[in-house]
Amino acid sequence: MSEPSLKPPTSDQLMRPPQLVAPAGSGGGLQLPVTAPQKLNSSSNGTSSSSASGSATGNPRNKCALKPGYSLMSWVRLCNSGADLSGTRGRVVPVSRTELALHNKVDDAWMAIRGRVFNVTRYMDFHPGGVDELMRGVGRDATKLFDEVHAWVNYPQLLGKCYVGPLKESEPKPSKESPQITNVILKPPELVPRFDWIQQRSELTLIFYTRSSANPGLLIRRKDPQQLGVRVLVQHNWHSFDFQLTDKVQWPPKVAKIGAETGKIEVILEKEEAAPWPTYGSHVSYKLDSASMQEETFDCEVTHRKDFNHDSFELSLQCVANEVLMLLPVGYHVDIKVPLDGDVIQRSYTPVDQSYVHIDKNSECLNFLIKRYSNGPVSSHLHDLKVGSRIQLSPPRGSFQLSELTAHRNILLLAAGSGITPILSIIQPILKRNTNRIESLQLLYFNKTSEDIWLKEKLEEIHSMDERFSCTNLLSQAEDNPQRISLEILTPLFQKKQPERCTYVAICGPSGFNTAAVDILTQLDVKPNQIYVFRG
Numbered sequence: 001m002s003e004p005s006l007k008p009p010t011s012d013q014l015m016r017p018p019q020l021v022a023p024a025g026s027g028g029g030l031q032l033p034v035t036a037p038q039k040l041n042s043s044s045n046g047t048s049s050s051s052a053s054g055s056a057t058g059n060p061r062n063k064c065a066l067k068p069g070y071s072l073m074s075w076v077r078l079c080n081s082g083a084d085l086s087g088t089r090g091r092v093v094p095v096s097r098t099e100l101a102l103h104n105k106v107d108d109a110w111m112a113i114r115g116r117v118f119n120v121t122r123y124m125d126f127h128p129g130g131v132d133e134l135m136r137g138v139g140r141d142a143t144k145l146f147d148e149v150h151a152w153v154n155y156p157q158l159l160g161k162c163y164v165g166p167l168k169e170s171e172p173k174p175s176k177e178s179p180q181i182t183n184v185i186l187k188p189p190e191l192v193p194r195f196d197w198i199q200q201r202s203e204l205t206l207i208f209y210t211r212s213s214a215n216p217g218l219l220i221r222r223k224d225p226q227q228l229g230v231r232v233l234v235q236h237n238w239h240s241f242d243f244q245l246t247d248k249v250q251w252p253p254k255v256a257k258i259g260a261e262t263g264k265i266e267v268i269l270e271k272e273e274a275a276p277w278p279t280y281g282s283h284v285s286y287k288l289d290s291a292s293m294q295e296e297t298f299d300c301e302v303t304h305r306k307d308f309n310h311d312s313f314e315l316s317l318q319c320v321a322n323e324v325l326m327l328l329p330v331g332y333h334v335d336i337k338v339p340l341d342g343d344v345i346q347r348s349y350t351p352v353d354q355s356y357v358h359i360d361k362n363s364e365c366l367n368f369l370i371k372r373y374s375n376g377p378v379s380s381h382l383h384d385l386k387v388g389s390r391i392q393l394s395p396p397r398g399s400f401q402l403s404e405l406t407a408h409r410n411i412l413l414l415a416a417g418s419g420i421t422p423i424l425s426i427i428q429p430i431l432k433r434n435t436n437r438i439e440s441l442q443l444l445y446f447n448k449t450s451e452d453i454w455l456k457e458k459l460e461e462i463h464s465m466d467e468r469f470s471c472t473n474l475l476s477q478a479e480d481n482p483q484r485i486s487l488e489i490l491t492p493l494f495q496k497k498q499p500e501r502c503t504y505v506a507i508c509g510p511s512g513f514n515t516a517a518v519d520i521l522t523q524l525d526v527k528p529n530q531i532y533v534f535r536g
């Protein structure tokens with residue numbers, strides 16, 4: 001996923017003061033219709049009432065001086081950092097009022113506004129009205145209070161990354177027949193990959209079994225020709241297998257692949273000398289501490305950079321320090337980190353398959369399609385990199401669960417702009433599925449103009465090879481019939497009697513687009529467990 005450029009705010013905004021655009025460097029043209037932070041310097045005792053900074057509501061102003069490092073710009077940076085601000089790992093989770101009431105502490109604060117629940121814990125210190133004011137609304141439906149104070153504040157945009165899910169209007173009544181099991185959390189057994197191996201005279205194959213649709217990831221590091229560190233990411237846990245091989249093997253592996261449906265990982269290594277081995281060697285396996293794994297960074301070198309269209313480019317990266325090969329779980333991304341003003345900032349990008357970019361085959365590279373935002377510091381920095389430049393990458397991150405799609409045979413994909421990249425990564429695994437084969441996979445791809453559409457021919461090619469897949473391009477700045485995501489566009493896809501009625505939707509775009517899509521789907525009675533939003 002690349003840097004967001006938000007669409008105009010959604011229609012539930014009542015009144016606002018003039019909109020200001022967040023300054024350059026704040027995260028790819030994120031438009032925040034709030035007053036700029038430099039104005040937030042009046043009395044912190046909650047009593048100041050200056051007409052010079054008068055509120056649009058006529059309320060006396062109670063703005064607080066924000067602590068250093070808690071400006072609007074820092075908030076935008078945090079939102080774009082990939083941090084899990086909602087605490088739900090990108091999932092939309094419906095919230096009951098009882099549940100909402102439990103999150104009423106300063107370090108665990110949820111708030112409902114117009115039927116949507118936000119986790120405002122991380123926003124606390126960024127709130128221009130101060131922590132105490134924001135605390136007045138936590139653990140409950142704060143719509144009235146919010147509107148009384150500042151109905152104009154564009155909370156869907158500011159809190160886009162903090163969205164937990166819709167507020168459930170009524171609590172389900174406990175059934176008389178079934179026993180109460182609400183306090184019992186049934187945890188599935190932890191999935192530990194199982195290792196196996198086979199060989200031919202010239203090849204050694206390492207095999208790791210996970211589970212059908214477990215969607216694992218893989219990271220291989222060759223320490224020397226006989227030592228290999230293999231890490232398997234499955235269900236958010238990293239499992240390490242440190243191999244001491246019987247003899248030397250070549251690098252890179254001849255094949256490294258993950259069966260999306262089977263969950264089977266195969267790594268085929270060519271032996272330096274063709275001969276049967278008595279055994280593969282030995283290995284030690286253990287579960288890694290996921291937190292420390294998340295801290296890890298990989299030094300990479302730019303191996304390819306080429307303009308792709310008028311405002312986007314291709315970038316290929318290869319790890320340098322060690323010999324490393326990374327295969328991401330379907331729908332996962334990495335964070336690319338760049339230095340800026342003595343700081344390091346990062347953006348999330350989902351690699352694309354080699355077939356989508358114009359590079360020579362190199363299995364060790366991660367390939368990206370990146371949209372360049374004129375005021376986006378990361379994309380501009382990346383755009384200016386030369387082949388051979390160094391850059392840092394995070395390990396794979398994400399929360400997409402391929403297994404959630406297995407029950408669905410008619411799936412809708414909603415992508416906007418560069419949000420197409422995670423969507424691209426799930427198209428083939430869905431089409432290739434053999435169990436409960438897919439009936440229709442419809443992509444609605446939203447862009448401003450036809451020049452902005454990425455991979456038009458490639459997507460048409462997929463359609464020509466498999467008619468179950470279709471792609472419809474919708475343009476917001478088309479001269480004849482401009483189209484944005486709307487109830488009108490989505491309604492026909494959810495009509496009850498229609499045989500190809502969609503039962504699952506994956507969404508990726510700027511946060512304004514994602515929020516609008518989820519709102520419309522909720523109106524169409526699509527349940528939260530039928531929706532997945534990719535967030536960077």
Ligand code: HEM
Binds near residue numbers: 138150
């Ligand atoms: C519901 C509980 C809330 C209360 C009681 C509250 C209270 C306040 C107060 C007293 C101010 C200073 C008002 C003034 O400028 O005159 C303020 C400003 C502000 N609050 Fe809140 N707030 C709440 C929730 C939120 C939320 C959830 C957000 C996040 C989107 C938010 C964002 C802001 C912003 C951006 C400003 C500056 C507004 C401006 O400059 O016009 N507030 N708030």
